[in-house]
Amino acid sequence: MSRIASFAPAIPAVPRALVLGSMPGVASLRAGQYYAHPRNAFWPLMQALFAVPSRAPYAERLAALGEAGVALWDVLAECEREGSLDSAIAPASVAVNDITGLLASHVGLRVIALNGGTAARLFDRHVAPALAARLAAMRVLRLPSTSPAHAARSFVEKADAWAALSAALRAPESERACA
Numbered sequence: 001m002s003r004i005a006s007f008a009p010a011i012p013a014v015p016r017a018l019v020l021g022s023m024p025g026v027a028s029l030r031a032g033q034y035y036a037h038p039r040n041a042f043w044p045l046m047q048a049l050f051a052v053p054s055r056a057p058y059a060e061r062l063a064a065l066g067e068a069g070v071a072l073w074d075v076l077a078e079c080e081r082e083g084s085l086d087s088a089i090a091p092a093s094v095a096v097n098d099i100t101g102l103l104a105s106h107v108g109l110r111v112i113a114l115n116g117g118t119a120a121r122l123f124d125r126h127v128a129p130a131l132a133a134r135l136a137a138m139r140v141l142r143l144p145s146t147s148p149a150h151a152a153r154s155f156v157e158k159a160d161a162w163a164a165l166s167a168a169l170r171a172p173e174s175e176r177a178c179a
Contacts, residue, residue, distance in 0.1 A: 001080040001090055004029060009073035009102060012066025017111035017169055020099070022118040023076045025084030025147070033058045034072045037084075039148035041158055042115070046070075048159050049166040069169060071109070073097060075122040085149060086118035096126040103134055110138055111168045116145030139168045 006023055027037040035042035036058075043054035043061060050068035052061055065072070080093035103109055112135075114120040120142045128135060141164050144153050153161075 001082050001093070003078060003080050003093070005078045006074040006076055006097065007032070007034065009071060009097075010034060010062050010066070011071045011102075011106065012069060014069060015066075015071040015106050015109050016069035017113060017165060018071045018073060018099075018102070018109050019113045019115055019165075020119050020123060021072075021074045021115045022086050022122055023074055023079055023081065023089065027084070031058075035146065037148055040146050041148075041155055042146040044155065045146060045159055045162050049162060070165075071106075073099070073102065075099070075114075075119050075127060084147075086116070086147075089118070094122070094126070096122070099123075099127045100130050103131065111141065111165065112138060113141045113143055113162075113165045113168075115143060116147065116150065117142075118145075139171075141165060141168065 004023065021034070024034065025037055028034060030036070043052065046052040046061070046065055047054040050065065050070070052064040052068070054061070056064070074097060076089075076094055077097040078093075078095040080090040081088045112123075114123055143164065144150060144158050144161050146158065
């Protein structure tokens, strides 16, 4: 198995939401870009939700996403995995990113969006226990994976679910926390 590492977080000047994936796939790792696979629904979803131009150069997409207050990172910093599938991650090999430190540095973050079931499971196991007090004041969204491997839902179904992210960013701060 190959040892792979995720990217540095993409953090705008004033982040209000953090989208956490599990670990970039092969296409993303080769391109050095979040969600680079051409069939990944992430950027088209961000276009639908925040008017991020999904076909613009990567730096422009990140800037537009940042204007919406959305940061990107992954739960895992490193792991061993062959290919792109989350199911191929060797559980004993995982090293977790310092999400606790990121949240401490960016107190304006009020929403965490977990991109897919693996990101949610990894977050629940490795991150959430250390953040119980902070998470009580945040909205944590468990959203369907944007990966092309997650074909169980159509783009429309994914867009309906991901609309919770833009709704959470529009909600008054007092309504953002959820159990």
